[in-house]
Amino acid sequence: MDARHNLVDIYEHIQKESVNYLIDKYQAKVVQENDEKYKYPVILEVSITVAGFNIKLLISLPFNFPDSFPRFKLGDSSFNTLYPLPHLDKLKTLCLFDEVLASPNPNNPLGILDSSIEKAKDILSAGILKQNLNEYTEEFKTYWLQESKDFYLSIVEPSVTDKEIFFIPFNFPNWLQKGLFTDNKSVAIKWVQNLGGRINEEEFEKVLYIPLTESMLFPFPNRNKDIYQLLKGKKPALQAISNYLTKNKRPAKVLFSIKSENEYTWGAWEHVKPFKRIISHYKGKRKTQTSLKGFRKGTQHGWLELAKDFSNMEINKYPIEDVRSTRLKNRGGDGKTENHELKVAVVGCGAVGSHIAQGLTDIGIEHLFLIDSDKLNFENINRHLCGASDVGQPKPEVVKNKLRKHHPTSKIDVYNDNVLSLLTTSPKALNSYDLIILAISHLPTELRINELQTKEIITKPILNLWIEPYLAGGHAIWLNPEDKISISSLFKENGEYKNQVLKDGNAYTKKELGCNTSYVPYGVLELRKFVNNIMLFTGQQLNESNRKSKTVTWLGNLTDQKRHKRLLSPKWLGATDFSLRAKNIENNQESVD
Structure with missing residues (x-):
């Protein structure tokens, strides 16, 4: 060589x-x-x-x-x-x-x-x-970090006024961070528990949040008197911290934010228990002072502590990582948050449904309702979102656990039974969701739920999804409730979809020895391509003010289908690999979009 x-x-x-x-x-x-x-x-x-x-x-x-x-x-x-x-x-x-x-x-x-x-x-x-010197401010987080003791996280929403918040200590293996600041205790508890962390509610602390309207100047605060100087021109903030220190035991943490060009930088400081050594004028004896002069032992007064008696007490500093969902999507995505408040029900948590659920979180939807009566088995895991360690558990549960570990602020509910069982007892159970996705590939159930929509029992849009063998194609039908579309018009009498890509899809299903062992062969890579395209379509529909009922056909690797001598329906013989065709549905008939 x-x-x-x-x-x-x-x-x-x-x-x-x-x-x-x-x-x-x-x-x-x-x-x-x-x-x-x-x-x-x-x-x-x-x-x-x-x-x-x-x-x-x-x-x-x-x-x-x-x-x-x-x-x-x-x-x-x-x-x-x-x-x-x-x-x-x-x-x-x-x-x-x-x-x-x-x-x-x-x-x-x-x-x-x-x-x-x-x-x-x-x-x-x-x-x-x-x-x-202005570059100290530009690199504030770096310098604040250098003088810090521990690391914390925050999901506090910034505001223009000070407010009482909470600090939740937690313990995660291999994490430097040891606590979470939050506006809402129950939200923080769920956040930590979603990730498998351990908490002790007896250790929760009330904390003060102060929004700073101007950047800190270097040198950054190190002592009580520096905090006083920082806030003395901001009377509401100074009053707030004085009251907070007067009422609360030490150590007492303060979370702060600095806004710059619509971005927030966060940090925290902590006031420790008052303590200083003084030399008595009488015989030069050394004494320890832990209380305010002229007050009963144990009396606290925030203003005097900052500006007078304990002004030289050092503060502890803590770097804060902002882990709000909106900030993480801005930092690690395109910053779009229009889907953040939307809620979607996903019926069917198999391979297609599980990847659809993940796709929904990818476009910013974190409130999901997952429905399926099946448990995950080994035959599923090659193309399912979840793997071998989850086998034997209900599919909605394992998908929920997978997603909430990735998105701890997510709210995911599950129903481990048949969707028709749910609708039998609670016909309007899905109407609190902005979209209902059916990823079950079971025409009788799809027709039944479509009937409930046309009869105005279900009042929200429905998206039906299914795929063909070898992912020669995948299909979606978006149904707006006001259009009262009957999807039976889109199928032939034998149940075959009119836009089928393969001429006889059932001819390409496979079967193992045994009852109910038939399956549809396809790979996970093509599945993800299909899901990604459908998620782009779904995002557009959700944010379209004048959205229409549509059929969507996703075309897979048609060249590969021909190479393996799989027959295509005549209408798709000249189509392009990995393309998407969408048509409006009007009066139960398709029209070109």
């Missing part, structure tokens, strides 16, 4: 070249003590002069340089002289590049070194000359 194509040799060659370059151009010295040789095989010390300061830079070349940026740290003496500076953390590391926006040019490793050193000089110069 050509040595130049061996990855280890490539990196070692570039590393050697880079080290020689830094020694020749910058008089760098190789640092012998290195505790991170696996990740950073070589560390070099470079001396630079910035704004009159002689600064020692430690440049660590990663094992995969130049595919990753080098790390820049300050030497101990330089750090002690200059800290704090914007973009310099407590681990003495300089943040040079936002690696989400920037990436190194692997074809120019020496250029990476030069540009990194110049970037370090610019950042240090701007910090020393106080030209970039």
Whole structure:
């Protein structure tokens, strides 16, 4: 094998070249003590002069340089002289590049070194000359995190006024976070329990939330008096924290938010039990003060604690991760929240129904009602959302458990029986949902529920879904209640759908030895394609003000069907693979959309 194509040799060659370059151009010295040789095989010390300061830079070349940026740290003496500076953390590391926006040019490793050193000089110069103090605020979360003790989560909805909220301690294996701030205790309890966490209701705390209208200025608050200075120009907030500290025991947490360009940054601080050592004027004796001067022992007064008697008490700081569903969809999605308040019932939690349920959460719908009488078995798991560990449990339960671990704010109800059993006892049980999806592929049940809709017993839209063998095609029928469409008009007398893709779909079902062992063969990859297309259609329909009843035919890999000599219905012979056809239904007849 050509040595130049061996990855280890490539990196070692570039590393050697880079080290020689830094020694020749910058008089760098190789640092012998290195505790991170696996990740950073070589560390070099470079001396630079910035704004009159002689600064020692430690440049660590990663094992995969130049595919990753080098790390820049300050030497101990330089750090002690200059800290704090914007973009310099407590681990003495300089943040040079936002690696989400920037990436190194692997074809120019020496250029990476030069540009990194110049970037370090610019950042240090701007910090020393106080030209970039606003960047402390821009990187508030980073600096607040550096001085923190623990990590917490929040599902508190921001507001324009202070309010009482709750802090729920919890314990999750492998999580750094140890608690959740919430407006509503029951919502938080469900959030934690959905993920399998442990809580103790006796440890719940009442907490104050304060919305800050302006960014904090550096240096950020460290003591009671700093909090007083932060809030003294904001009388309602100062009054709120004074009352809160007067009424509540220590430690007492305060959650805050900072709004900037419609985005929220969160943090928390904590006031600990008052304590200070004082020297008595009488004989210089040392005493410990834990109460306010002139008050009975145990008396609390928030304003005096902040501004007078215990103004130098240090506060504890906590970074907060905002895990509200709306924020996570904005941070990890397209930010669309129009479906957040919608509720959908899914009848049938087999392979199609389970992936439909997940698809609904993907488009922002988290309130579901899952209905199915079957239990998951081994024959299901290859294409079902859930797997072998869930076998033997009711399908609605396992789908619910799967989804709520992914979306702990979701509200998912289940009915582990036949939908007709439910409608027999509660005919209008599904009318509280914005959409009813039938993923059962059972025409008698579909016709019966369609009849209930045409008779105005069911008053919400219905979406019927089913697929054909080998996923040659998949179908959807959207029925608006006001249209009073009878779906029987869309089927032939023998029960065959008029838009069937395969000429005789039943000819391609398979059967094992035994009673009721027939099954429809198809793969999960094609199923997901079908579901994704149907979810896009569903999202459009839900948000369409003048939506119409429609039939939708999703065409699978028709080329593959022909290759395997599966006969297609004549109307689809010239159709394109993986395409979608939608038609309006008017007066029980289809018309081209």
